[in-house]
Amino acid sequence: MTAHVFKVVLDRQPTDDELDALFAAGCDDAAFGSENGLPIGEFDREAETMADAIASAVRELDGVGLIALRVVDQDLVTLADVADRIGQSRESVRRYATGDRGPGTFPPPVNPAREGTSFYRWSEIAPWIRQHLKIDAPESDPALIVANLVLQARQHRERVAHMEALADLLAA
Template identity: 30%
Template sequence: MTEYNFELHFVLPEDRPDSEDHLDALFEAGCDDALVGAGKLGHIALDFTREAKNAEEAILSSVENVMSAIPDARLISASPDLVNLSDMPKVMEKWEVAHLTRQAMRKYAFDQVKKVMRPFPAEALFNGTSLWHMNEVVSWLLDNGKVDRPDRAQELLDLTNSARKLNAALEYARNKAPAFDSFISKVAH
């Protein structure tokens, strides 16, 4: 079993937008391994540290626990997925994968390091902000030998792949695409 650390972001039901109203139900539903953040009325973020056989199981079981506690909540996103240059080293440090600085990540991202196996992943621009998919960054770091703990990097790659897939499925469902599967239709209504 591996311990996975990730965040899930939900919109709360309109008739009960205060996250405080849901804390007991979340605990009783099995979310005792999450820190609950309530920065904006009508929204809730849960920072999970969950043990599971794989990342997908950890994320999906957490979503199911939240949905059983707050049936009308709507899952918005899972992270880590999209990250900026400052977030990359923080995620790596949290996972004990590598001790990299923002400056090092910037050098990699802007091709200022010549001895690499392949170019740094392409960025995705959002409103003028450069973001990268963390799974592509972890894969690049592994391929280029820039990690201290390859075993932990593989676990992080598993997690970031799962978060990205879930976010893609949620986006697909939100855009009124045909039903993706029964799980997505339950959480992305």
């Protein structure tokens, strides 16, 4: 087994009774506190995979009534973040994004219709950078990305008519 380290943003701070219940259930591999004003659970969990580690932590949190809102990741980035990560100027990266430089086909922003700052997914940009710029760009952990999608879907599932149709897409 491997130790997987990750942080989970919670819906609220756990009470003392909830902390005791988590510890009694075997959740002795987590520390709870706040980070930038957000309630956080930081896990150092032994599991076969990151996905197994996250799923077991979320189940234990569910068991005491806490809601995991998201797993902290570094996947959502601005062009300035991309420039910092690859050691190029912001203008250079902006020109890749607009197609004024490089081969084009730069991954689109996740918020294309919004005015102001555009956000991109590092998990989409890193492969483009490796392929077209021949720069080593580390991968995002796909388990963190999928975990966040699942946690977001859990938050909205009661408000989506015929949620089963969308859940079947994940199983397909």
